[in-house]
Amino acid sequence: MIPIKKPLVATIICCCFLTGCWDKRELNEIAIAVAFGIDKSDEGFRVSAQVVVPSAISSDKGAEGTPVLLFQADGETAYEAIRKMTKQVPRKIYPGHLKLLVIGEEMAREGIWDSLDLFVRDWEVRPDFSVVVARDRPASDILRVPTALDTIPANKLFDMLENSSDNWSEVHKMTLFELLADISSDGKDAVLTGILSSADADSNTGKEATEEIHPSARLYFDNLAVFEKDRLVGWLDAEQSKGFNYVAGNIKNTVETISCPEGGSVAIEVTKSDAKIKASFSGGNPEMEIIIKNKGNVGSVQCGLDMKKPESIHILDNLFEKKLTGIIEETVKETQSRGRSDIFGFGQTIHRSHPDKWKSLKGEWDEHGFENVPVKVKVEMNIRMTGTLLNPL
Amino acid sequence: MSLFDQKKGGQPEASGRDCLQKSLQDNLLLLKVTLGESTDVIIREIRIGREGIPAGILYTDGLTDTASLQKFLLETLMIELPEIEEREGGSPDECFLSELKERILTVGEVEESGSVSSLLGSLLSGDTLLLVDGYAAGLVIPNRKWAERAVTEPNSQTVVRGPRDSFSENIRVNSALIRRRVKDPNLWNESRKIGTRTETNVELMYIHGLIEERVLDELRKRLDLIEIDGILESGYIEEFIQDTDYTMFPTIYNTERPDAVAANLLEGRIAILVDGSPFVLIVPALFTQFFQSSEDYYQRVLFSSFIRILRYVSFGIAMLLPAFYIAITTFHPNMLPPPLLISLAAQREGVPFPAFIEALIMELAFEILREAGLRMPRNVGSAISIVGAMVIGTAAVEAGIISAAMVIVVSLTAIANFVSPVYDLGFTVRMLRFGFMILAGCFGFYGIMIGLIVTILHLCSLRSFGVPYMSPLSPFNWSGQKDTMIRGPIPRMYRRPRLIGKANPTRQQPAVAEESSPDNSESKR
Numbered sequence: 020m021i022p023i024k025k026p027l028v029a030t031i032i033c034c035c036f037l038t039g040c041w042d043k044r045e046l047n048e049i050a051i052a053v054a055f056g057i058d059k060s061d062e063g064f065r066v067s068a069q070v071v072v073p074s075a076i077s078s079d080k081g082a083e084g085t086p087v088l089l090f091q092a093d094g095e096t097a098y099e100a101i102r103k104m105t106k107q108v109p110r111k112i113y114p115g116h117l118k119l120l121v122i123g124e125e126m127a128r129e130g131i132w133d134s135l136d137l138f139v140r141d142w143e144v145r146p147d148f149s150v151v152v153a154r155d156r157p158a159s160d161i162l163r164v165p166t167a168l169d170t171i172p173a174n175k176l177f178d179m180l181e182n183s184s185d186n187w188s189e190v191h192k193m194t195l196f197e198l199l200a201d202i203s204s205d206g207k208d209a210v211l212t213g214i215l216s217s218a219d220a221d222s223n224t225g226k227e228a229t230e231e232i233h234p235s236a237r238l239y240f241d242n243l244a245v246f247e248k249d250r251l252v253g254w255l256d257a258e259q260s261k262g263f264n265y266v267a268g269n270i271k272n273t274v275e276t277i278s279c280p281e282g283g284s285v286a287i288e289v290t291k292s293d294a295k296i297k298a299s300f301s302g303g304n305p306e307m308e309i310i311i312k313n314k315g316n317v318g319s320v321q322c323g324l325d326m327k328k329p330e331s332i333h334i335l336d337n338l339f340e341k342k343l344t345g346i347i348e349e350t351v352k353e354t355q356s357r358g359r360s361d362i363f364g365f366g367q368t369i370h371r372s373h374p375d376k377w378k379s380l381k382g383e384w385d386e387h388g389f390e391n392v393p394v395k396v397k398v399e400m401n402i403r404m405t406g407t408l409l410n411p412l
Numbered sequence: 413m414s415l416f417d418q419k420k421g422g423q424p425e426a427s428g429r430d431c432l433q434k435s436l437q438d439n440l441l442l443l444k445v446t447l448g449e450s451t452d453v454i455i456r457e458i459r460i461g462r463e464g465i466p467a468g469i470l471y472t473d474g475l476t477d478t479a480s481l482q483k484f485l486l487e488t489l490m491i492e493l494p495e496i497e498e499r500e501g502g503s504p505d506e507c508f509l510s511e512l513k514e515r516i517l518t519v520g521e522v523e524e525s526g527s528v529s530s531l532l533g534s535l536l537s538g539d540t541l542l543l544v545d546g547y548a549a550g551l552v553i554p555n556r557k558w559a560e561r562a563v564t565e566p567n568s569q570t571v572v573r574g575p576r577d578s579f580s581e582n583i584r585v586n587s588a589l590i591r592r593r594v595k596d597p598n599l600w601n602e603s604r605k606i607g608t609r610t611e612t613n614v615e616l617m618y619i620h621g622l623i624e625e626r627v628l629d630e631l632r633k634r635l636d637l638i639e640i641d642g643i644l645e646s647g648y649i650e651e652f653i654q655d656t657d658y659t660m661f662p663t664i665y666n667t668e669r670p671d672a673v674a675a676n677l678l679e680g681r682i683a684i685l686v687d688g689s690p691f692v693l694i695v696p697a698l699f700t701q702f703f704q705s706s707e708d709y710y711q712r713v714l715f716s717s718f719i720r721i722l723r724y725v726s727f728g729i730a731m732l733l734p735a736f737y738i739a740i741t742t743f744h745p746n747m748l749p750p751p752l753l754i755s756l757a758a759q760r761e762g763v764p765f766p767a768f769i770e771a772l773i774m775e776l777a778f779e780i781l782r783e784a785g786l787r788m789p790r791n792v793g794s795a796i797s798i799v800g801a802m803v804i805g806t807a808a809v810e811a812g813i814i815s816a817a818m819v820i821v822v823s824l825t826a827i828a829n830f831v832s833p834v835y836d837l838g839f840t841v842r843m844l845r846f847g848f849m850i851l852a853g854c855f856g857f858y859g860i861m862i863g864l865i866v867t868i869l870h871l872c873s874l875r876s877f878g879v880p881y882m883s884p885l886s887p888f889n890w891s892g893q894k895d896t897m898i899r900g901p902i903p904r905m906y907r908r909p910r911l912i913g914k915a916n917p918t919r920q921q922p923a924v925a926e927e928s929s930p931d932n933s934e935s936k937r
Contacts, residue, residue, distance in 0.1 A: 043742045043856075045767060046760040051745075051753065073758035115746035116753060145746065174750075 046073075049113035053087070054173035055101075056158025057134040058123035062093040064134065066100035067159040068112055069173050076170055086170035089162055097137045114141065117148045118177040120195070121158035121214060127244065127251035132202065135249075138195060146195040149180055152244040152251060154213040161214055164236045172238070180212065180240055188273035189261045190240045202249050206366020206377070206384060210263065213242040213254060247360035247385075255350065262350030265311055265343065266363050268294040274318055277338045283322025287339055287402065289315045298369045300376060307365050307394045309347065313339070316404040326409050332402050339400040347396045358390045365392060432526050436545035440468050446532065453535065460489040462497045465508075466545040475538030477557035484519045485540065485553060492516075509547045523552040533611060563589070566668045568835050571707040578668045583613050583687035589670040590617055590685075594677060598622075604635065606649070610642035613687040614649065617673075622680040622908070622916050627696060627877045631682055646686040646693050653695075655875050660843055662836040663876040665697035672706045680913035696876040696912060698883060700896045703727070705833035708899045717898035724897065726831035729824060730841045734771045735852035735860050737821045741767045743856030759815040768853030770814055774822040775846065777803050782826075879911045 056067035068090045075084040090107050094100030104112055120138065122131055138144050153161045162172065169175035184192040190212040201209035218236035243260040245253045255263055264270055270292040276284050291314040299306050317326070317335070324331045354362060361367075366384050370377040380388055432439050440455060447453050456469040467489070471481060493516060513522045525531055526549040535541050538556030563585060566578035579586045587601060598620040606614045614635065618628065634653040643649060650664045651657070667673060668690045673683050676694045684693040703723045708716040741760070745753055763770060781800045788796060804822060808814040825845070832838045844867065851859030874881035884892025889910045894900030906922045907913075 043766075043853075044745075046741050046745060046753075046757040047763065049745065049757075051750075051757060053750070071754055071757075073754050074761040076754055076758060113745065116750045118750070143746065171754075 044111065044113075048110055050108050050110040051116055052112050052114050053116060053171055054119040054121065054162055054176070055114070055117060055138075056121040056123065056153070056162045057097060057126055058157040058159060059126045059129065060093045063095040064097045064100050064126075065091060065093045065157075065159070066097050066104070067091045067162050068101070068104060069162045069171075070108070070112065071171060085165075087165075087172060089159070091159060097134050098141075101137075114138075114144045117144055118173045120148055120150045121153050121161050122150065122211075123153050123158040124155055124244075124251065125157070127152045127211075127246075130249045131246075131251075132249040135195070135199070139199060146199070148195060149177060149192050150195055150198050150211055151176075151180070151193075151214045151240070152211045154215050154242065154244070154254070156216060160218065161216055161238060164216055164218060164238050166238070167230075167234070176214070176238060176240075179238075183240055184269065185271045186273070188264050188270045189257055191243065191260075191264055191267070191269050202246070204367060205381065206361060206368075206370050207364035208248065208360040208362045209246040210243040210255070210362050211246065212240050213244050215239055215241050245354070245357070245360050245362055252360055253357055255353070258346055259350040259353055262343075262346040263354075263362060265292060265347060266294055266296070266309055266350070268292070275315075275339060275342065277335065277342050279322035279324050279338075280334070281323055283324075285320050285322060285324065285335060285338075286318040287315045287335065287400075288318040289313050291315075296363065296365065296368045298365070298372050300373065305365075305369055305373075305376070305380065305388075305392050307368070307392055308397065309351075309363075309394060310397045310399075311343065311347070312399045312401075313343075314401050314403060315339070317402060317406055320408075320411050326405050332405070335402055336400045339402075340398040343398045343400070344396050347398070348394075351394050351396070355390045355392075355394075358387075359385050361385070361389045365389060365394075430528050432528060432531075432543070432548045432550060434546055434548050436466050436468055436543055439543050439550075440470075442528065443470065443532070443535075446528070458486070458490060460493055460544070462494045468541075468543040470535055470541040470543070472536060472538060475536075475556060475558045476540055477555045480519070480555045480557075481540055484517065484555070485542070488516060488518060489542075509544055509549060509551065512542075512544070513551055517551070517553065519553050519555065521554055524549050525552060526550070537611075560585075569667060569669050569672070569705065569833060571669075571705065571710070574707050574710045575669075575671050577670060579670060579690040579692055581688050581690055583615060583685050586670075586685050586690075586692065587615060587617065590673055590677070590683065593670060593674040594619070599677065602632075606635065606638050606640070607643040608639075608641050610644065612643035614643065615685040616682055617677065617685060618682040619677050619680070622678070622913060623682055624680065624912075624915050627879075628682060630877055631684075631695060643686060644688065646684065646689040646691045649684060649686055650693055655877065659870065659874055660840045661699065661871065661874060661881070662702065662834075662840065663697055663874060663881060665694040665701055665834070666691045666836065667694065667834075668692070669706055675706060675709070678919070679908050680915060696879040697881075698876065698879065698909075698912075699871060699874075699881050700885065702832070702834045702837040704895070704899075709902065713899060713901045720898055723831055723833065726828040727837075727841065729828040730832075730838075731844050732848055732860065733825045733828070734775060734821055734845060735848035735863075737818070738767050738771055738849060739852040739856040739860055742853070756815075756817055759817050762812050763815045764813070766853075767818075768849065770818050771821070771849055771853075772846075774804060774808075774814060774818055775825075775849070778822055778826055779842065883911050884909065 050070045051073070052068045052070050054069040056069075058065040058067070070088045070090060072084060072086055072088060075086045090104045090112075092100045092103035092107070094103050101112060117138075122134065126134065135150075139146060164172060166172045166175040169178065180190060180192045183190050191210065193209070193211055198209055198211070201207055216236060216238050241257060243255045243263060244251050245255060261273070270289060273289045273292075274286050275289060276286050278284050293312045295310045295312075297308040297310065299308065320326060324334065326332075351363070354360070361384070366377070366381075366389065369380060433442070440457070444455065452473045454471055454473050458467055458469060459465065460467045469481075469485065496516070509524065513524055523534075525534075531541055531550050531552065534552045534554075538558060540553040540555055542551040542553060544550075560582050561580050563577050563580050565576045577589060579589060591599060596619055600618060600620045602616040602618075604614055605611045616628075616631065616635075631653065635649070638649070638652045640648065640652070646666060650666070654663050656663070665676070673692050673694065677683060681694050681696065684695070686693070703720060708720065711719075740747055741756060748756065760767070765773065781796065781803065785793070785796045785800070802808070804819060806816075806819075809816045809819060829838055829841055832841070848860060848863050851863045853859075855862070872880070872882050872886050880887060883889070884896055891907050892910055894905050895909070904922070906918060906920050908917050908919055910917070913919075
């Protein structure tokens with residue numbers, strides 16, 4: 020063993036303590052922010068932060084006081100606003116566990132990039148939180164609504180969004196990562212899920228609201244906000260949202276209700292859905308083809324169809340295909356009529372399959388390329404199981 | 413010999429007169445004076461034979477078997493000797509002493525010596541001396557017997573399945589326990605006395621042909637260099653012969669299990685037995701050896717391997733868990749899942765200390781409790797457990813001094829520490845833990861990583877009697893992996909540890925045709 024020089028050891032040990040612990044923060048010195056809301060204000064940005072109050076959540080003390088607090092501050096930039104919050108909060112806002120970013124509609128219409136920049140740039144933020152748009156309201160209104168099932172509203176919203184995108188697929192969970200990819204890529208525009216609140220002026224948004232069985236102020240996700248670059252340009256309604264998700268391949272599991280030929284209806288559970296968009300050229304003009312292959316089960320039958328017969332399944336297949344084709348064609352038409360925002364990524368598809376031709380199309384794709392491209396829709400359905408019951412009783 | 417030089421300096425009355433005189437009275441007086449007329453040395457003057465020659469019998473009370481003294485010495489000399497002389501008609505002559513030694517005394521091994529110092533040595537070791545008037549020599553009759561602890565179950569290394577005997581304080585019993593397991597004539601025993609005053613018997617045991625002569629020579633050299641007045645425990649020897657003092661890791665293995673010693677001898681290691689110590693030292697020792705329990709080899713393979721891995725994991729927990737907790741809560745809260753973070757944050761509410769201080773308080777409290785539990789009188793033991801449960805428990809949490817999570821961290825750390833099958837490594841872990849806590853408190857994970865790198869570099873720099881401490885992990889060798897992180901099936905572990913059993917690498921012919929490794933052919937005998 021090399022003999023250690025004592026002064027060297029002493030110096031090293033002293034260094035350990037002299038540097039101090041400059042980035043040390045005890046857990047009771049940070050305010051864990053679970054959701055941020057960004058709105059427009061006179062100064063520029065109004066940032067709302069939903070911050071957890073840990074002592075109210077801990078299981079052993081029987082949850083006293085409000086589980087979350089909402090802080091608001093205005094500033095020329097979002098960063099400035101967040102820092103200004105220190106004037107109201109005794110602890111430093113810690114964004115590492117951010118779950119949800121709510122952008123007010125007004126802000127979204129002006130462009131979201133300026134607000135997002137901070138969240139991408141800051142090393143402490145993990146870009147895996149969901150981004151949603153508050154429809155018709157400022158984001159702070161959304162973050163103000165208390166929830167009962169999960170005491171932290173941001174958690175509740177996050178889980179709700181996830182659950183709904185997995186099982187109903189009308190909304191789409193978009194993380195900051197995915198959003199950035201969509202905004203920055205050519206030939207594809209972003210969509211974000213909308214969040215709505217049923218609260219009105221005299222709704223109770225205090226803590227007592229969590230004690231109501233059917234609170235008047237409720238939050239729910241609905242509709243998809245369509246963006247052009249980083250600006251919100253419009254909304255898709257519920258059916259169109261679903262149609263979009265079929266095309267985008269976001270469907271994990273959902274239920275479609277189709278009408279039987281002789282009246283009544285059948286619910287089909289879609290268990291698998293694969294979407295493919297193909298681009299082809301005829302005479303120099305692009306043509307798009309959307310092919311969606313589905314697999315599913317019969318979920319519930321409320322009509323006279325004889326489920327013992329294989330033909331019935333074929334009938335259902337065809338009905339499903341027809342219905343979904345309708346929905347998607349409608350969605351595509353609606354989107355095209357609005358022009359400019361290519362949420363399906365047709366441009367991207369062309370770029371990938373025909374990069375040479377894309378070069379010439381690229382320049383005017385947003386102006387009139389997208390809205391004029393003919394789109395063919397082809398839906399395949401394969402119903403596999405009818406459940407444990409053959410015919411309705 | 414340096415041994416005697418020292419003695420002369422310490423005991424001037426013996427100097428220059430190391431030889432016995434012819435006169436019994438002179439001799440007895442000399443011995444009496446040399447021993448300071450100690451009352452536990454009994455001097456019995458008798459007259460032996462028909463002619464009643466004056467003789468003296470000396471023994472140390474308590475170290476000598478008085479029953480055999482009476483039966484084989486006093487009765488022989490005082491009753492049977494006159495009868496024999498009567499019958500044979502002879503009378504004592506020049507060779508009376510050797511006559512006594514060769515024909516009369518019916519005890520095992522009798523030695524004749526004229527040196528006062530060696531006679532004294534024997535006397536104080538429990539032998540009986542017989543001095544006869546007119547002869548400048550005495551007989552040493554070995555009939556040592558003293559009260560000692562029986563062979564009991566081991567305290568420090570217990571097993572469920574496996575032999576239950578352990579070493580005791582008597583070196584003879586200890587060497588017998590080993591020899592009973594290995595009946596190889598090549599199991600050699602080499603003895604020396606160390607300690608100028610204690611004259612402690614130290615023995616090396618090894619299997620000739622399995623050990624590397626280089627290691628043995630080095631060991632002999634280091635033992636010969638020891639200059640100390642007394643050896644009271646094998647720990648003394650350990651400190652004298654270890655490769656370096658500047659390490660927290662033990663580079664010499666110790667055990668009180670004879671089966672563990674036997675297994676190590678068979679691997680080509682050397683055992684050092686020290687009289688008066690139930691702990692036998694084994695060299696060379698490797699890092700991985702401290703994760704091996706002898707029970708590993710008695711239990712089924714899969715289970716043993718599982719337990720092995722568990723030990724390494726526990727080692728990590730015991731060393732790093734508090735540091736991890738400090739680093740995560742003060743520097744890297746983003747590494748925790750949100751629900752856990754919120755739960756931890758809730759517990760930290762109202763705790764007045766930073767996490768580092770909190771951890772330090774708890775770890776210190778636990779170390780104090782543990783040390784107290786070890787040292788206090790047995791019959792107040794229950795008091796410690798009651799108070800201890802309060803200090804490191806809900807009482808501390810309810811008082812608002814400590815967060816509940818910290819109690820769990822400290823308790824888990826403490827329990828994980830005890831998984832280590834060898835007590836020594838536990839000390840290392842306990843001390844390193846504090847180092848890592850300081851690093852984590854200052855630099856977070858960065859500090860822990862730096863600490864780990866330094867520790868691993870240090871481990872790789874260590875050697876035990878020339879063998880790299882981290883082998884077979886570094887330098888890496890495949891066949892050694894069968895007994896490192898896992899315990900391979902015994903039939904397949906047909907080779908001795910590469911760097912230790914080099915002299916004779918093959919234990920047994922492989923039971924199964926093994927995949928041939930490059931060194932397979934040359935390693936076979």
